[in-house]
Amino acid sequence: PLLCYKRHQLGGRGGKKEGAQAGEGGERRPPSPAPPSGQPPWQEIRAEGLNCDYRLLFGKAEADEIFQRLEEEVEYFKGKGREMTKLHVFGKWHDIPRKQVTYGDPELTYTYSGVTFSPKPWIPVLNRIRDRIALDTGHTFNFVLINRYKDGGDHIGEHRDDERELVPRSPIASVSFGACRDFVFRHCDSRGKNATRHMKPIKLQLAHGSLLMMKYPTNVYWYHSLPIRKRVLAPRINLTFRKVMTVAKK
Numbered sequence: 001p002l003l004c005y006k007r008h009q010l011g012g013r014g015g016k017k018e019g020a021q022a023g024e025g026g027e028r029r030p031p032s033p034a035p036p037s038g039q040p041p042w043q044e045i046r047a048e049g050l051n052c053d054y055r056l057l058f059g060k061a062e063a064d065e066i067f068q069r070l071e072e073e074v075e076y077f078k079g080k081g082r083e084m085t086k087l088h089v090f091g092k093w094h095d096i097p098r099k100q101v102t103y104g105d106p107e108l109t110y111t112y113s114g115v116t117f118s119p120k121p122w123i124p125v126l127n128r129i130r131d132r133i134a135l136d137t138g139h140t141f142n143f144v145l146i147n148r149y150k151d152g153g154d155h156i157g158e159h160r161d162d163e164r165e166l167v168p169r170s171p172i173a174s175v176s177f178g179a180c181r182d183f184v185f186r187h188c189d190s191r192g193k194n195a196t197r198h199m200k201p202i203k204l205q206l207a208h209g210s211l212l213m214m215k216y217p218t219n220v221y222w223y224h225s226l227p228i229r230k231r232v233l234a235p236r237i238n239l240t241f242r243k244v245m246t247v248a249k250k
């Protein structure tokens, strides 16, 4: 059973426990000693080939404020032209079940469904989150993918993030605001009918203001998804900060 403590939910009013609720399949090590800054400790989530750290990055008041600013300032792709609003599945195009947009350094390009895009230029609220992650983790990022889920009907299917575009072995920093949602990792050997072994999925709950650091080699062996949760009525915004390779332009 997984708990999502009230303190982390949008509009929640303070609970006593902090941190990730690593569920079935995941080893949840005792938290490392609290950092001197008084920040909540990191929780290490480990399994074979899975290497993640989780903690609350923003307190409730700051997370509420950032969520509000993201709602006001982030401009999602609208589905005009060839932006990332459609998915090609079994020969048919579908609208993606969420809103998406990318921001990043001006010289970057990335490819989605075979089409090359440039990210939108950074805006102050995104700089603020990116710089806070850098301060806390020592990792810098040049690109962010933002997903907005209007309620529990919006979701993202099982996938791995495309490593060809990422700096090899660089971590992905996933920051969440708004509704607390389940997040599931599944090992590549234990997916679907062709599974070659049974490994339990690892289920987390990503709280309001939280940071999940997905470190090498997690993305090599483990797929991740944000499943439908019909009982969730509130919106959620997730930002995955990445280090995308810069390719010399011709």
Ligand SMILES: O=C(O)CCC(=O)C(=O)O
Pocket: 145, 147, 156, 161, 174, 183, 206, 224, 225, 226, 238, 240
């Ligand atoms: O919304 C989330 O937590 C997951 C987003 C995701 O899977 C991705 O950006 O690749």
